[in-house]
Amino acid sequence: MKVAVIVFPGSNCDRDMHHVLKDVFHLESQLVWHTDALPKNIDAIVLPGGFSYGDRLRAGVIAAHSPVIKDVKKMAEKGMPVLGVCNGFQILVESGLLPGALLKNTSLNFMCKWTEIIVKNNKTPFTNKLKLDQRIPIAIANGEGRYYADEKTLALLQKNNQIVFTYGEQVNGASLGIAGISNKAGNVVGMMPHPERSAEQIINPKNAKPASLIFESLLNTLGVTA
Amino acid sequence: MSLTPQESKYLESKIGRKPNPLELQIVAAEWSEHCSYKSSKKHLRILPKEGKRVISGLGYDSGVLDVGDGYVVTVHIESHNHPSAVEPYGGAATGVGGVIRDILSAGTRPIAILDGLRFGNIEKDNHAMWLFKNAVRGIADYGNCLGIPTIGGEIEFDKCFTNYALVDVASIGFGKKENLIQNKAEKGDWVVLIGGSTGRDGIGGSQFASDKLEAENRSAVQIPDPFIEKLVIEVILEARNQKCIKAMKDLGGGGLSCAISETADALGVGIELDLSLVHKREQNMSPSELMVSESQERMLVITDTKKLVALKKICEKFRVPYSVIGTVKEDKLMKVKLDKNTIANLPSQIVANAPLLDRPSSVPKYLKNITNIKKPKTPQDLSKTLLRMLSNPNIASKQWVYTQYDHEVGIRTVVKPGSDGSVLRLDNGKFLAAKIDGNSKHCYVNPRDGVMGCFDEACRNVICTGATPIGMVDHLQFGNPEDPEIFWTFKESVQAITDYAKYFKIPCVGGKVSLYNETDGGPIKPTPLIGVLGLIEKKPLVSQKIQNNDLVIIVGTTKDELGGSEYYEYIHDLVGGKCPTVDMKLSKKIQDAVLDLIQSGMVQVAHDCSKGGLGIAVSKLCITNDIGCTISLEKIPSEKLHADELLFSESHSRFLLVIKPADEKKALALLEKRGIPHARAGKFSGKDIVFQEKTSAIVRVRVDKAQEKWLNSLGALVTHG
Numbered sequence: 001m002k003v004a005v006i007v008f009p010g011s012n013c014d015r016d017m018h019h020v021l022k023d024v025f026h027l028e029s030q031l032v033w034h035t036d037a038l039p040k041n042i043d044a045i046v047l048p049g050g051f052s053y054g055d056r057l058r059a060g061v062i063a064a065h066s067p068v069i070k071d072v073k074k075m076a077e078k079g080m081p082v083l084g085v086c087n088g089f090q091i092l093v094e095s096g097l098l099p100g101a102l103l104k105n106t107s108l109n110f111m112c113k114w115t116e117i118i119v120k121n122n123k124t125p126f127t128n129k130l131k132l133d134q135r136i137p138i139a140i141a142n143g144e145g146r147y148y149a150d151e152k153t154l155a156l157l158q159k160n161n162q163i164v165f166t167y168g169e170q171v172n173g174a175s176l177g178i179a180g181i182s183n184k185a186g187n188v189v190g191m192m193p194h195p196e197r198s199a200e201q202i203i204n205p206k207n208a209k210p211a212s213l214i215f216e217s218l219l220n221t222l223g224v225t226a
Numbered sequence: 227m228s229l230t231p232q233e234s235k236y237l238e239s240k241i242g243r244k245p246n247p248l249e250l251q252i253v254a255a256e257w258s259e260h261c262s263y264k265s266s267k268k269h270l271r272i273l274p275k276e277g278k279r280v281i282s283g284l285g286y287d288s289g290v291l292d293v294g295d296g297y298v299v300t301v302h303i304e305s306h307n308h309p310s311a312v313e314p315y316g317g318a319a320t321g322v323g324g325v326i327r328d329i330l331s332a333g334t335r336p337i338a339i340l341d342g343l344r345f346g347n348i349e350k351d352n353h354a355m356w357l358f359k360n361a362v363r364g365i366a367d368y369g370n371c372l373g374i375p376t377i378g379g380e381i382e383f384d385k386c387f388t389n390y391a392l393v394d395v396a397s398i399g400f401g402k403k404e405n406l407i408q409n410k411a412e413k414g415d416w417v418v419l420i421g422g423s424t425g426r427d428g429i430g431g432s433q434f435a436s437d438k439l440e441a442e443n444r445s446a447v448q449i450p451d452p453f454i455e456k457l458v459i460e461v462i463l464e465a466r467n468q469k470c471i472k473a474m475k476d477l478g479g480g481g482l483s484c485a486i487s488e489t490a491d492a493l494g495v496g497i498e499l500d501l502s503l504v505h506k507r508e509q510n511m512s513p514s515e516l517m518v519s520e521s522q523e524r525m526l527v528i529t530d531t532k533k534l535v536a537l538k539k540i541c542e543k544f545r546v547p548y549s550v551i552g553t554v555k556e557d558k559l560m561k562v563k564l565d566k567n568t569i570a571n572l573p574s575q576i577v578a579n580a581p582l583l584d585r586p587s588s589v590p591k592y593l594k595n596i597t598n599i600k601k602p603k604t605p606q607d608l609s610k611t612l613l614r615m616l617s618n619p620n621i622a623s624k625q626w627v628y629t630q631y632d633h634e635v636g637i638r639t640v641v642k643p644g645s646d647g648s649v650l651r652l653d654n655g656k657f658l659a660a661k662i663d664g665n666s667k668h669c670y671v672n673p674r675d676g677v678m679g680c681f682d683e684a685c686r687n688v689i690c691t692g693a694t695p696i697g698m699v700d701h702l703q704f705g706n707p708e709d710p711e712i713f714w715t716f717k718e719s720v721q722a723i724t725d726y727a728k729y730f731k732i733p734c735v736g737g738k739v740s741l742y743n744e745t746d747g748g749p750i751k752p753t754p755l756i757g758v759l760g761l762i763e764k765k766p767l768v769s770q771k772i773q774n775n776d777l778v779i780i781v782g783t784t785k786d787e788l789g790g791s792e793y794y795e796y797i798h799d800l801v802g803g804k805c806p807t808v809d810m811k812l813s814k815k816i817q818d819a820v821l822d823l824i825q826s827g828m829v830q831v832a833h834d835c836s837k838g839g840l841g842i843a844v845s846k847l848c849i850t851n852d853i854g855c856t857i858s859l860e861k862i863p864s865e866k867l868h869a870d871e872l873l874f875s876e877s878h879s880r881f882l883l884v885i886k887p888a889d890e891k892k893a894l895a896l897l898e899k900r901g902i903p904h905a906r907a908g909k910f911s912g913k914d915i916v917f918q919e920k921t922s923a924i925v926r927v928r929v930d931k932a933q934e935k936w937l938n939s940l941g942a943l944v945t946h947g
Contacts, residue, residue: 009544010456012373016637033543049635051371054453110366112632141370141632197634202651205642 001222002028003044006072008063009034013049013086013196020196021046025215027224034066043222044081044125045072047088049141049194059102059144060090069095081125081221082188086142089180089190098183098190099157100149106173110143114205116168117179117193121161124186125221129213135168136214137206139197147174147181147192160184165191229254233581240576248562249570251514253577255480256487259741262580265707266739269717272724277733279696285409285492287328287476288399289735291697293761295654298406300399302328303662303699303757304478305740309447310364310393314357318343318364318393319450320428320522325397326374327476327525330459333407333466334399337636338650339369340662341379342701342755343627344392348383348619348943357391358383359944364450365395366630371452372459376631377639377648377660383619384666386751390743394701396662396757400652405466409473411493411528417486417552418534419477420541421458421524422451423507428481428520437742454523457544462525464540470533477524483517483577485526486552487560490574493528497574498561499552513569517562528554585707587714595802596671597789602798604870608925611797612841612915615874616932617939618796621838626941640766646690646834649766657762659693662755665837667790668876670751672805673715676790677754678722682808682878683836684758685730689817690832690881692767692824693760698727700737700756705749707741715752716741723756729810732758770830772851772884772910779893780907782816782880784840784864784872792838793874806877812902813879819900820881828889835880841873841925843882844908845915849933854912859919863903869924873917884910 003021007014014031021029030039038045052063063069069091076082076097084092092098105111116137119130130136149157154175157163165180180191198204198211229237229250237253238244245253259265275282281290281298288302306321322339329336343361346354369376374397428448465471473493477485482504490497501516511519529537534550541548555561560577562570605611615621628643640657641649647661663684669676685695700723705712716739727734743750788794789803823829831851835843840862848855859872867875885893890906897904915932917925 010371010453012371012456012635016635019637050373051453051456054371054451054456056453110370110630110632112634113629139634141634143370194634197637200637202640203634203637 001224002030002042003046004030004032004038004042005046005048006068007031007033008052008066010052010054011048011050011087013194017046017048017196020199020215024200025219032068034063034068038068038071038075044218045075047084047091049086049088052087052091060087060094063091064094073097076188079185079187081218083126084190085194085196086192089192090144092188092190097188098181099153100147102144103146103148104144105146111172112141114139115171117165118168120166121164121182124164124182124189126189126214126217127164129217129220130210134210136210137198137204138193138195138211140171140193142192145192146172147178149175157181164189229257233257236581241572246570248514248517249572252483252517252570252572255483255518256577257580258480261480261484263739264580264583265585265741266716267582269720272720273734274724274727275734277697280733280735284406286332288332289697289699290332290406291735291759292403293652293654293656296403297652297654298334298401298403299658299759300329300332300334301396301697301699301757301759302736303394303396303701304328304738305392305394305701305703307392307740307743310361310391313447314360314391315364316447316450318361319368320448321393321395322365322368323450323455323522324478325395326372326455329397329399330462331474331476332399333405334401335463336374336397337400337638338398338660339374339376340396340660340757341365341376342394342662342664343379343381344387344666344753345383346388347385351388354388361391361393362627362630368450368452370632372456373635375633375635375639376628377633377650378643380663381624381627382664382666384751386666388747389745390750392703392743392753394755396699398660407471407474409493411473411495411554413554413556415472415528415530415554416534416550417497417499417554418527418529418537418548419504419524419551420461420527420548421546422454422521423505423547424516424519424521425507426511426515426519429515429518448520448522451523457546458523458525461540461544461546465537468536468540470529470537470540471527472530473528475526477526479520481517481519487574487577489526490558490560491578494558496555496557496559496561497552498555498563500563500565502565503549503551505547505549513562513564585713586710587717588710589714590711597802597804599800599802602800604868608870608873609927612845612925612927613931613935614797615792615838615842616845616935618792619940619943620792620796621842622939623937624940625937626944641691641768645769647687647693647760649691649762657766659688659691659760659762660757661687662757663687664753664755666751666753667795668805669753671790671802673718673752674722675805675807677719678726678808679806679878680754680756681723681726682813683834684756685817686834686881688758688760689821690767690834691760691762692765693762694821695730695732695758696761697735698732698756698758699735700754701740702737703740703743703750703753703755705742705744712749719752719754726810730814767824767829767832772831772847772853774853774911775887776830776884776910777887777890778855778907778910779883779885779904780862780880781820781883781897781902781904783877783903784862784867784875784880785877786865786867786871786875787877788871788875791874791876793870808878815900816879816902819897819902820883823883823893823896828885828893829883830886831884833882835882836876839874839876841917845932845936847882847884848915848929849936852929853910854914854916854929855908855910856916856918857908859917859924861905861907863905869919
């Protein structure tokens with residue numbers, strides 16, 4: 001099973017994601033430069049975190065216009081699992097694959113810390129091995145991580161069960177405490193926290209098992225038996 | 227921006243003619259204190275640089291240590307003090323950028339940053355607060371964007387840094403030994419400038435940094451662009467993988483002048499370059515501006531004809547600008563051309579090696595009576611004193627700072643910032659611990675004992691993670707070296723570092739000297755900084771949550787050594803007294819014993835006892851574990867001391883070890899057998915931090931109150947002033 005990890009100029013969690021997919025969960029992971037065509041026969045796509053284009057103009061907005069995003073959109077429409085983490089989430093939002101926007105944290109500072117998120121939808125390709133309301137100890141690291149959407153959009157997100165994760169504590173002032181959402185179909189998921197930083201016990205100061213279930217969900221979706 | 231009369235004469239005698247104005251500029255940049263180390267070089271020769279893990283001799287800008295299994299770790303430290311004092315955001319950011327490129331130059335990927343920051347008294351001085359806030363933001367914006375975790379550091383506030391800032395950045399790299407750049411070049415090879423364009427920023431920055439800070443020289447400050455730096459890192463590492471790099475150097479202080487002359491000199495070749503080929507961001511730049519501009523994010527790479535096409539392709543993939551600016555010659559000259567015309571032609575060996583100086587030194591007068599002080603009266607309510615100490619910006623938690631730094635990216639950070647030493651996992655299954663320590667207050671009271679203490683403290687910090695120290699870097703920061711009294715403090719520091727490094731067999735693998743750190747208000751206190759790397763073969767000690775009835779053992783003796791302590795200076799506004807000293811023989815025994823106890827698996831938490839003394843060290847354990855503790859002061863191995871001295875003395879070579887009651891006998895027996903002063907000092911339980919003499923409590927503070935002070939004071943001070 002093959003996963004493409006898209007690398008934009010300024011991505012900096014690409015190698016971390018690649019390591020976790022390949023070495024921890026034994027998926028065939030391939031780093032794909034943003035001007036290259038998506039490889040054939042891929043089964044899932046990940047947009048990793050970082051500072052694509054140095055966060056110029058607005059986080060994720062330039063990368064959202066990369067050639068590769070057109071292909072990502074096509075695959076997303078076909079139902080392929082797509083995960084955007086941190087800057088990847090910002091790119092998904094800026095490219096219109098997910099609704100809403102990501103604003104500066106209420107602290108106005110970059111925030112790197114460990115927190116907990118709560119699973120609100122366990123039907124997505126990245127959460128199907130998790131229990132509803134299960135708490136996941138996870139690392140966050142962002143300056144523009146405050147999810148924002150207007151009332152109408154928020155109501156739709158709730159109605160369509162598109163809220164995938166919420167924070168377990170007040171972290172950055174996000175609307176409805178949202179940490180991650182999906183598209184209506186559920187196959188495209190964006191999240192600000194970093195599952196790839198949280199799925200190995202040696203670097204997770206709490207419990208790495210819940211975060212590892214995000215990747216095991218993907219394995220499950222792709223029909224890989226552990 | 228010129229040479230002294232003696233230097234001019236020396237230069238003329240060496241080249242046999244008068245230099246032209248451009249040549250003079252080039253030499254002045256390279257012969258600045260900042261680039262040439264002309265005051266310090268002779269004295270630095272005594273530092274021990276050899277060790278079984280040290281890989282040297284390839285002319286790197288960073289130290290290289292073999293960590294086994296075909297892997298190496300690189301390390302370097304630099305400061306960006308003058309620029310940060312003028313423009314803290316850009317100064318601090320480009321300070322990060324510069325040291326990162328030194329790591330890159332060896333052909334290793336930068337995997338961590340540590341920073342040491344120093345400012346004036348932020349409780350009273352708004353300008354110091356402004357410098358502090360913006361330096362932190364500069365480091366955060368730059369390091370975070372690069373995706374290199376800032377894993378640790380230290381911060382100190384002291385009046386001597388008023389209107390000034392010390393911004394020190396250390397970086398660690400990691401890579402395969404076989405990928406190290408060999409730094410060789412032959413006639414006909416190409417000299418390629420890769421990265422940011424050259425502009426009029428940082429003009430004469432190295433000379434600016436080689437004088438006391440008088441006027442705000444903004445044009446000497448460099449402009450940061452972390453996005454370009456990130457791309458340059460990826461270009462260089464890909465070029466390294468494709469074997470496109472024969473030799474490499476980063477462009478830092480002195481810009482092209484230094485990079486070209488030092489590269490040619492180190493490789494024993496000549497370099498001919500054409501300034502019209504340099505990619506620029508501004509029009510009509512003069513040759514001398516081009517030669518001394520310190521525009522950032524630039525690397526000088528030497529490649530051969532066979533690999534030049536591949537190198538260009540890599541740059542184009544990442545859309546990183548480059549220019550092929552010259553070629554390698556046999557003649558050992560640095561020849562600068564503008565189109566067809568030769569505008570400078572100098573022997574690179576002469577340019578790269580300034581005539582060294584013998585500065586006079588003499589014992590500072592202020593030291594004469596500094597130990598002679600009247601001891602302060604013991605405060606009535608030591609509980610209140612402890613709470614005040616916990617909210618002291620020098621002691622309070624620095625989480626307001628390090629939560630702004632991405633310290634997790636790269637997924638190597640096993641022990642996170644806020645602990646004693648930080649720990650990274652390496653690809654060969656081993657772990658690397660790192661810490662930097664400085665203490666201007668101790669070093670002022672006694673330059674020799676002070677810096678030896680910093681070295682000991684940095685070692686203790688990495689030992690607390692279960693690591694064995696394998697190498698060190700130093701950063702020697704002082705005022706004007708032309709002042710014999712200041713130069714004496716410099717020499718004392720070098721001697722102390724040498725003594726300690728030799729005794730503990732820890733090689734000095736790199737360092738930096740920063741002089742002329744002074745303003746109109748006078749020089750800074752001597753502020754040498756020591757960085758220590760430690761290696762853990764098997765498993766790091768990750769602090770376990772302290773449980774009810776766990777015991778605390780104190781190792782080492784508490785002495786009447788409060789000179790330069792936070793207690794004297796913050797509580798009593800008293801500068802002076804006897805500074806803590808290190809008994810190297812005993813310290814080595816203690817360090818070995820603590821490592822053995824950690825490696826035996828008995829230790830739940832190991833904590834260094836330093837700034838703020840025993841009172842603060844115990845409180846921190848209680849605060850971070852949300853549990854109370856009762857310590858019996860009469861059990862503490864010590865000289866005859868008052869309660870306040872016992873609580874706040876900053877004597878070195880002390881550790882607190884948390885162990886399970888079941889391991890008490892075994893642990894104490896080991897310490898007893900090795901003749902190490904120690905005691906079972908107390909037990910964790912309840913909700914109060916208690917220090918008692920016999921049975922009466924001298925200090926009783928609720929853990930939640932202590933938490934509030936220690937965790938929030940710095941953040942509250944920054945947010946609300």
